[in-house]
Amino acid sequence: MKRALLLEDYVEWSILMETAIKLAFGPLEIQLATSxxxxxxxxxxxxxxxxxxxLNLPDGSGIEVLERIGRDQPDTHCVVATVSDDDDSLFSSLRSGACGYLLKSEPPAMLAEHLKGMLSGQPPLSPAMATRIIAHFSEAPRPDNQLSELLTAREREVLKLIARGASRKQIARELEISIYTANDHVKAIYKKLNVKSRVEATRVALDGGLAY
Incomplete structure (x- = not known):
């Protein structure tokens, strides 16, 4: 990690999140935005x-920024850090491309541990939010054979790598394809599975036996 964007309008929370980010990744450039x-x-x-x-900024919702980053900088790891612990905020964020969801009520050291997990492919999730996600997706597991019907062999390979936390650049390198081809595969997978985020795609891969 070399450069991070921190979107936070309250000074106290921005100090807390800057501390957590630096504890997780060491010295790096942090650019702060308050709107x-x-x-x-x-x-x-x-x-x-x-x-x-x-999520809650003076001039709108952080979801807008999530969606822009997904379009313009798709390899950026996006994490929501908020006080909102409701299902609507959680799943709207994940559908918009967040790879993690943290509650700012946790101590900086704990937030740092969640963030640091990204380096080994672990989505940064506060425990309460992880429980909500598991409960949500365990209600309707996808049949194992459905992935074979929906996805090509190459797309299943890409989905496995997504579930392991690989970025699009890493997918391209692993499969010896161009970044453009990797992007096309990811878009096709999301469309076929009707998902909008890495977390949702990973859940589908787990349900289908492609990841463990």
Whole structure:
């Protein structure tokens, strides 16, 4: 991690999240935005490895920034950090491309541990949020043979790598294909499975026996 975007309008929370980010990844450049407008201005100027985003900003929702990053910087790891612990906020964030969801009520050291897990492919999730996700997806598991019917052999390979936490660049390198081809495969998989985030795709892979 070399550069992170932090979207947070309260000073106390921004200090807490900066502390957690540095504890997780060591010295790195953190660009702070306090509004949607400010975040967009920074995205116009810089590529980011990590984006840690609040949801409730003075001029809109952090979901807007999530969606823009998904379009313009798809390899950026996006994590929502908020005080909102409701299902609507959680699943809206995941559908919009967040790879993690953290509650700012946790101590900085614990938040740092969640963030650091990304380096080994673990989605950064506060325990209460992880429980909600597991409960949600365990209600309707997808039949194992359905993935074979929906996806090509190559797409199943890509889905396995997504579930292991691989970025699109890593997928391209692992399968010896171009980044453009990897992007096309990921888009096709998301469309066929009717998912919008890495977390949802990973859940499908687990249900279908492609990941463990």
């Amino acid at each position: 949607i407008k400010g975040a967009n201005a920074l995205l116009d100027r810089y590529p980011f490895d990590l984006a840690v985003l609040d």
